[in-house]
Amino acid sequence: MFCQECHERPATLHFTKIVNGQKTEFHICEHCAKEKGEFLPGSNTFSIHQLLSGLLYGDPAISGTASPGLSQQSVLACPKCGMTYQQFAKIGRFGCRHCYEVFDSRLDPILKRVHGGNTKHEGKIPKRIGSGLQEKRELENLKKSMQQYILNEEFEKAAETRDKIRLLEKQKHQEKGE
Amino acid sequence: MSLEHFISEAISPWMKEEGPDSDIVLSSRIRLARNLENYNFPDFASKEESETVIRKVHEANGDQEYGNCGKFEILSLDQLKPLAKRVLVEKHLISPHLAEQSKYGAVMLNEDESVSIMINEEDHLRIQCLFAGFQLKEALKLAGELDDWLEEKVDYAFDEERGYLTSCPTNVGTGLRASVMMHLPALVITKQMSRIIPAINQLGLVVRGIYGEGTEAQGNVFQISNQITLGKSEEDIVEDLRGVVLQLIQQERAARNNLQQGLKIQLEDRIFRSYGVLANSRIIQSKEAAQCLSDVRLGIDLGVIQGISRSILNELMILTQPGFLQQYANEMLGPDERDILRATLIRERVELEEA
Ligand SMILES: [Zn+2]
Ligand SMILES: [Zn+2]
Numbered sequence: 137m138f139c140q141e142c143h144e145r146p147a148t149l150h151f152t153k154i155v156n157g158q159k160t161e162f163h164i165c166e167h168c169a170k171e172k173g174e175f176l177p178g179s180n181t182f183s184i185h186q187l188l189s190g191l192l193y194g195d196p197a198i199s200g201t202a203s204p205g206l207s208q209q210s211v212l213a214c215p216k217c218g219m220t221y222q223q224f225a226k227i228g229r230f231g232c233r234h235c236y237e238v239f240d241s242r243l244d245p246i247l248k249r250v251h252g253g254n255t256k257h258e259g260k261i262p263k264r265i266g267s268g269l270q271e272k273r274e275l276e277n278l279k280k281s282m283q284q285y286i287l288n289e290e291f292e293k294a295a296e297t298r299d300k301i302r303l304l305e306k307q308k309h310q311e312k313g314e
Numbered sequence: 315m316s317l318e319h320f321i322s323e324a325i326s327p328w329m330k331e332e333g334p335d336s337d338i339v340l341s342s343r344i345r346l347a348r349n350l351e352n353y354n355f356p357d358f359a360s361k362e363e364s365e366t367v368i369r370k371v372h373e374a375n376g377d378q379e380y381g382n383c384g385k386f387e388i389l390s391l392d393q394l395k396p397l398a399k400r401v402l403v404e405k406h407l408i409s410p411h412l413a414e415q416s417k418y419g420a421v422m423l424n425e426d427e428s429v430s431i432m433i434n435e436e437d438h439l440r441i442q443c444l445f446a447g448f449q450l451k452e453a454l455k456l457a458g459e460l461d462d463w464l465e466e467k468v469d470y471a472f473d474e475e476r477g478y479l480t481s482c483p484t485n486v487g488t489g490l491r492a493s494v495m496m497h498l499p500a501l502v503i504t505k506q507m508s509r510i511i512p513a514i515n516q517l518g519l520v521v522r523g524i525y526g527e528g529t530e531a532q533g534n535v536f537q538i539s540n541q542i543t544l545g546k547s548e549e550d551i552v553e554d555l556r557g558v559v560l561q562l563i564q565q566e567r568a569a570r571n572n573l574q575q576g577l578k579i580q581l582e583d584r585i586f587r588s589y590g591v592l593a594n595s596r597i598i599q600s601k602e603a604a605q606c607l608s609d610v611r612l613g614i615d616l617g618v619i620q621g622i623s624r625s626i627l628n629e630l631m632i633l634t635q636p637g638f639l640q641q642y643a644n645e646m647l648g649p650d651e652r653d654i655l656r657a658t659l660i661r662e663r664v665e666l667e668e669a
Contacts, residue, residue: 217354229436231358233349233471233479236486243476243483247544250484252518254545257477259488260458262465269474 141168214238275304324638325629326405326427333447337615338563340495340628341446344453346461347480347489348439351469355481356416356434364418367438374467380460384425391419400637411435436481450492454552487544492552494559495524499534499612500569518542519558533604533631574616585613593664598657603634622667630660
């Protein structure tokens with residue numbers, strides 16, 4: 137296939153741009169890609185998604201093309217935005233927050249590769265909508281450290297921590313009771 | 315338009331400050347990606363949804379003051395001319411994606427342009443804080459506060475397991491991209507960058523030239539940023555990046571020392587030749603201009619050239635890009651005309667210093 141811009145060199149870059157569900161396919165050579173990218177500095181819209189969709193496609197367990205047992209995935213689609221798993225695998229982008237739940241069972245391997253083996257968020261929790269989560273995390277951390285104190289036979293500290301846990305749990309129940 | 319006036323329009327006020335370690339770190343940037351709970355991500359949203367997102371953010375926080383940031387102004391991208399958009403991109407206030415691809419994009423900017431909040435970019439919100447010099451922690455703190463301020467009024471798409479949900483899986487979790495722009499001429503001259511870049515990549519960080527294509531960094535300016543956004547806290551991500559930047563600062567300083575000791579006259583020759591080119595040329599391409607600017611800036615940092623402000627590199631790297639040149643000329647220019655205008659503008663800017 138020849139480059140659709142210069143019609144001279146072979147097209148080496150293939151990508152799909154989706155804006156508001158409208159698909160446009162591009163097949164261009166490296167030279168023309170650079171020229172197109174040159175209009176705006178630092179334009180990296182090709183590279184990262186191309187890289188990522190290559191990543192998703194390259195994995196037979198994810199793209200499914202190699203294993204007929206996974207043919208079910210052709211109907212795996214997000215009820216909110218309509219994104220199918222195949223579309224997601226092709227463009228490497230979620231359509232809405234619900235896509236994360238719908239494709240959840242397939243996400244871990246992808247996230248692991250992109251994020252150095254990680255799959256679970258360890259960072260900030262939004263103040264307002266996440267206030268319950270913050271308490272939950274605090275409780276989990278306290279319980280962990282209590283276990284550690286017990287293991288180390290530091291019973292005084294373990295007892296202190298236990299009291300903190302009880303207090304937090306009591307507060308939680310009272311809030312619920314209101 | 316006079317050159318002084320043009321520069322004061324073109325250079326964001328925050329850039330005129332000198333931050334810590336600004337002989338090597340030109341600027342620090344924090345970007346947080348956030349989405350609203352009930353709407354499709356921007357590239358998959360309907361016109362109504364996109365307009366609702368802008369309206370919600372505008373109603374909640376647009377045209378308001380926040381702390382030391384001052385008042386925010388909201389700009390709708392469809393009301394800007396292509397050249398004006400390009401100028402915003404060259405100032406790093408909006409992304410190429412927002413300028414070129416988003417149909418219903420908008421941006422909230424504060425007075426000194428140190429904060430830009432892009433709306434309907436790849437994600438509903440991209441909060442960006444820019445600081446002069448090496449101030450990653452300060453930038454993270456401010457971005458976090460702005461994030462809380464926005465979250466008071468709008469519901470974010472957040473998941474306990476996956477964190478802040480983003481359109482691209484590469485941003486999920488913290489949605490945090492921390493980056494610094496570094497001027498590393500001595501490491502380039504001593505040919506150490508080709509060894510350093512793979513080592514940094516192995517630590518999960520990305521190095522790229524901001525100006526120029528591919529691995530080649532015009533003006534010896536490199537951007538270093540985190541790649542991993544999931545499974546680490548914001549503080550840890552910034553700390554890991556800071557550690558690498560500190561090492562790079564040390565190595566660059568050591569390389570500058572070695573050059574000054576071993577190749578003093580050769581180095582001075584190179585610096586003054588570049589100064590001569592900038593002060594005298596009538597036609598100059600962006601690549602040559604960038605290289606000469608880098609040499610002159612190194613000369614200023616080493617005290618070889620005196621009486622010229624350090625900001626000349628940052629300023630002229632931005633001013634001599636095509637969008638700004640055309641805005642200065644007030645017309646569209648072909649590449650040859652741009653090279654002539656670039657030379658003129660640089661000469662005038664250097665004369666301004668000498669006056
Ligand atoms: Zn071509
Ligand atoms: Zn969806």
